[in-house]
Amino acid sequence: MTSPSSPKLRVAVLFGGRSGEHEVSLMSARSVIAALDPAQYEIFTVGITHAGNWLMGENTLDCLEQNKIESLDHVFLFPTPGQPGLYAMRDTQYVRIAEPDVFFPVLHGTFGEDGTMQGLLELADVAYVGAGVTGSAVGMDKGIFKDVMRANNIPVVDWVILNRSEIRTDMEAALRKAESLGAYPLFxxxxxxxxxxxxxxxxxxSDLAEGLLEAATFDRRILVEHGVLQPREIEVSVLGNENPLASVCGEVLPSREFYSYESKYVDGTSGLIIPANIPAETSDLIRSLAVRACQAIDCAGMARVDFFLDTASGSVFLNEVNTLPGFTSISMYPKLWNASGLAYPQLVDRLIELALERKADRDRTVREFRRDM
Ligand SMILES: Nc1ncnc2c1ncn2[C@@H]1O[C@H](COP(=O)(O)OP(=O)(O)O)[C@@H](O)[C@H]1O
Ligand SMILES: [Mg+2]
Structure with missing residues (x-):
């Protein structure tokens, strides 16, 4: 991809974004940028504000963090394959100010991890790190995701889906539908x-009625799940495109009754145990389920796959796949790879390679079919 005049691979790191995980994304991006070897890469840092503006300039990350964004350029990626790269307005014209070989979205949650950003990158026909549109969207939607898992005989806890309108118009019926799952606790x-x-x-x-209303403020579709009584939370990192590899397993020890927002980001005392202290057969099972889950949703690049291990029965349930997991140097995803023999900078290199491989594969796809008349 590089030309003799520009021997380095040009990487655009995208961070921030419109989701509630904006700040987490900034932390992940700081680690990724620090790990990119400047001798090997030319790095462009693109910060996306809460409002969705794309900004680029000197020390974009610091500027975004400190909300000092006046000096940054507004940049645009057009959904037009013939105009690759990032453009900025100069006088009255759009001028290309960067032509990255690969985009690295370090964005979590809505508009970053859910397939929408991946859709833009596909339309622009650029190489990008991580899952494509389908893998991202299915990984993000807990309901559709579980349908796909069940269709592939991957164990998940029972669930029902309720629409916000069902909850608002007939709470009693919604509660009955959720309670058909069995005994409390329900999530x-x-x-x-x-x-x-x-x-x-x-x-x-009464908890459930409250919980449904709370969940319904954040989405049109709400999932109610059978609660695992004393789950051990086991996580695996997956890396690769069609035939990915699984890392060793890790265990999360939430600081609260469950791995809530506070437990993840406020307390700072949730523990990570790597490798997880579980029997070898359980670890093998979890690692193979993680790979199968990624293949089932057509994931690519990376994913952290999270499981519940039911302490009482020893049963394993797949909880979710995170296609853009937390990526600070102390996050589970890179730590699991580190423990599996792949250090953080090499992990980042590998993800970029995988992005280029995926793009080359995409380029082999015939897009037009014209029958000879
Ligand atoms: N069915 C369940 N049984 C027991 N604990 C659960 C269940 N679902 C979620 N939890 C707890 O809630 C946490 C967050 O749920 P999760 O579905 O992973 O959402 P998120 O995508 O926000 O991480 C889990 O890590 C776990 O601690
Ligand atoms: Mg989770």
Missing amino acids: AKPANLGSSVGISKCRNR
Whole structure:
């Protein structure tokens, strides 16, 4: 991809974004940028504001963090394959100010991890790190995701889907539908969100009514799930395109009753145990389920796959796939690879290689079919 005049691979790191995980994204991006070897890469840093503006300039990350964005250029990526690269307005004209070989979205949640950004990158016909449109969208939607898991015989806990309108018009019927799952506790969750936002553990009917209303403020579709009583939370990192590899397993020890938003980001005391202290057969099972789950949703590049291990029965349930997992140097995803023999900078290199491989593969696809008349 590089030309003799520009021997370095040009990488645009995208961070921030419009989701509630904007700040987490800035932290992840700081680690990724620090790991990119400047001898090997020319790095462009593109910050996306809460409002969705794309900004680029000197120290974009610091500027975004400190909300000092006046000096930054507004940049645009056109959904037009013939105009690759990032453009800025100069006088009255759009001028290309960067032509990255690969885009690295370090964005979590809505408009970053859910397939929408990936759609733009596809339309622009550029190479990008991570899952494509389908893998991202299915990984993000907890309801559709579970349908796909069940169709592939991958164990997940039972669930029902409720629409916001059902909850608002007939709460009694909504509660009955959710209670058909069996005994409490039940978990109420927005179908498309992350970081545990809007998730409630419901011990009884009044908790559930509250939990449904809370989840319904964040999404049109709400998932109610059978609660695993004493889950151990086991996570695996997956890396690769069609035949990905799984890392060793890790365990999360939430600082609260469940791995809530506070437990993830406020307390700072949730523990990570790497490798998880679980039997070898369980670890093998979890690692193979993680790979199968990624293949089932057509994931690419990376994913952190999260499981519940039911302490009482020893049963394993796949909880979710995160296609753009937390990526700070102390996040589970890179730490699991580190423990599996792949250090953080090499992990970042590998993800970029995988992005270029995926793009080359995409370029082999015939887009037009014209029958000879
Ligand atoms: N069915 C369940 N049984 C037990 N605990 C659960 C269940 N669903 C979620 N939890 C708890 O809530 C946390 C967040 O739920 P999760 O579905 O992973 O949402 P998010 O995508 O926001 O991380 C989990 O890590 C776990 O601690
Ligand atoms: Mg989770």
